[in-house]
Amino acid sequence: MLELSNVQTFYGNIKALGGVNIKISEGEIIALIGANGAGKTTTLMSISGIVPPRSGKIFFMGKPIHLLSPHEIVARGISQVPEGRRIFSQLTVKENLDMGAFLRKDKTGIKKDMEHVFSLFPVLHERRHQIGGTLSGGEQQMLAISRALMARPRLLLLDEPSLGLAPLIVKLIFQVIRKINQEDGATIFLVEQNANMALKVAHRGYVMDNGEITIQGTSEKLLHNEDVKKAYLGIVTAT
């Protein structure tokens, strides 16, 4: 469904991604884990076209998308929940959701999807007329995910959805991620520092270090990989 082939991305002269290869099939949940500054966010921004790759190719549904502008990529069916939520802080909850459906014209479908996200996160329904900036961190994350879902994406990119949230909220968010995947049929590409949580929900995973993919495999395999355990799971096994 999504294929990154030898993607290299730069900020000015600084190389952030040095030839990344990732393949995602329809219906999967894929985790991308790695340390701070490894290039995880850049990978997502390259897919979304905000920081277009300097070389390499990105295919979505078999067609190249690396030369498209961000709004065209959204129109193809890729939505992103960026790091730090980035909700429109001066718009109401409902206006934020409307912005998520910006490219859609089917009014009845939009209304139905709004009811759907309200059923996923009932607290948003209670707060639908409240200004976005007044929500708590967890509520903002729920709103950010809901806003992305309003575009009815085929592929949902999630950047650090657990960052800075209480454990109970993190659990809820991950439950919803699984639900979106199983019930709505959306493919999910999840970037996380919380490697343990991410690999438990994902089918497969990639480990990124210094702008390159160093390890890949099924979640089961990665959870038991000694290097992954040491570097990202905080488990040190006696040798």
Add this chain to the structure above:
Amino acid sequence: MDYFLEIFWGGLTRGSIYALIALGYTMVYGILELINFAHGEIYMIGAFTALIVSTALAMAGMKGLTVFILASVLAVIYASAYGFTVEKIAYKPLRQAPRLSPLISAIGMSIFLQNYVLLAQTSDFLPFPGLIPEFTFMQPYAHIIGSTEMVIISTTALIMLLLTVFIKFTRMGKAMRATAQDRNMAMLVGIDINKVISSTFILGSALAAVGGVLIASHIGRINFYIGFIAGIKAFTAAVLGGIGSIPGAVLGGLVLGWTESFATGYVSSDYEDVFAFAFLVLILIFRPSGLVGRKTIQKV
């Protein structure tokens, strides 16, 4: 009392025009964080277009309100085309450049447009016809407020109302607000920000052109340099109100208009600029983000 009221309405008229031009500065700043120094020239081009059109129509034998409306519409269209083109030529290629580059480009554009009109027209002041007729029902109040002033104030009020509805409820208005709040996120929800930026320039230029036509028929003469002075004043109004804020631009324009008007009426016309800019300095000392501007919080 009549003297006070006369000054009050005079200040409101002046302030309305400042507000119309200041809106263009503030909207562009809200979206691009760029001071569009060529904005005053768009206002001047609007006034010149109206002069050319109304002269042509007068030669064709038309008169009265029809001329005023036709001249205004054409001035709006022509000035909007200029605003749109200026953005494409002078700012769009510099979108990724450091913030100083488009600023210098804006100053260059301003100088270019002034000299272009200077060469294409003349350096002298040209008489501008009083396009707005004297209404008979305004006669009893003529010693306090003239017909032209009344038209300027009510037109501006109507435009502000329409603008508010546009920004609040239309698809493009919402896209503009979203882009002003977070440009990258706006792109991520599928907003074509090039379209948003172009629309902002077109809208701002249209408002400036209306201001140009209104004030020119009030004062009665124009030259190539009027845009520079009005531009500086309107920019002051935008900063006074809080740059980036739409209600701020309107409030800043009105406050500036009244300050100048009362300084002229009760002190001396020599001091109008002194009061206007002294007031700006005071506001910036005690409220650096302007009268209604929000404090920007730098996230760590």
